[in-house]
Amino acid sequence: MIRLGNVLVSPGEGGVYGERTLDGYRVWDPYRSKLAALYTLGGGVELTPGMRVLYLGAANGTTVSHVADYVETVYAVEFAPRPMQDLLEVARRRKNIVPIMADANRPEEYAPFMEAVDLVYQDVAQPNQVEIAERNLVFLKPGGYLVLMLKTRSVDVRREPAEVLAEARAGLLRRLDVVDVRWLEPYHQDHAAIICTLRGSIY
């Protein structure tokens, strides 16, 4: 990932959501993007030009646009109509974002538009975050990465965040190897990034 001093940036055309630019690069703010927070904290999966990414919970395309600056194609899934309008506008200005209006619980609905991907990135703030991730492993190449941004309060607001994280991690181990886990403080409270690789072929 590109850093100018200690500032994380991406190399695309600016002016997507009012982000700052620095020496011609787009500043990628860790307070606005959990993925930027993960990179700023020293974790994450290196994004490379040949990569295909499935992005679940695209919202208005803030983080999607930065990912698209680094990779070949981003399949961006979002189910809410309002953010989808903004996402469509972001996708109109990029050649490598495929916006998909769908529920990430139902991957069979967007399977016809998909190809195998190197990375599944998920940021959906739902009670069943692990289950959603598992359903979407059908698109992940063996050895590919899952980066799950776990919002512990969406799983269960009454339980300790560490307890929710431990349960999510155990669930993911059914099909994946967990290679790193990080809390995203001070940028995002009660959010953890779980980074996994897919163990073998699912076929």
Ligand SMILES: C[S@@+](CC[C@H](N)C(=O)[O-])C[C@H]1O[C@@H](n2cnc3c(N)ncnc32)[C@H](O)[C@@H]1O
């Ligand atoms: C925290 S926001 C994502 C922010 C975004 N990843 C970013 O960094 O710019 C979560 C988004 O996930 C979407 N979402 C939640 N559940 C979903 C589901 N089951 N399928 C698709 N999108 C979902 C919400 O509508 C919301 O826009």
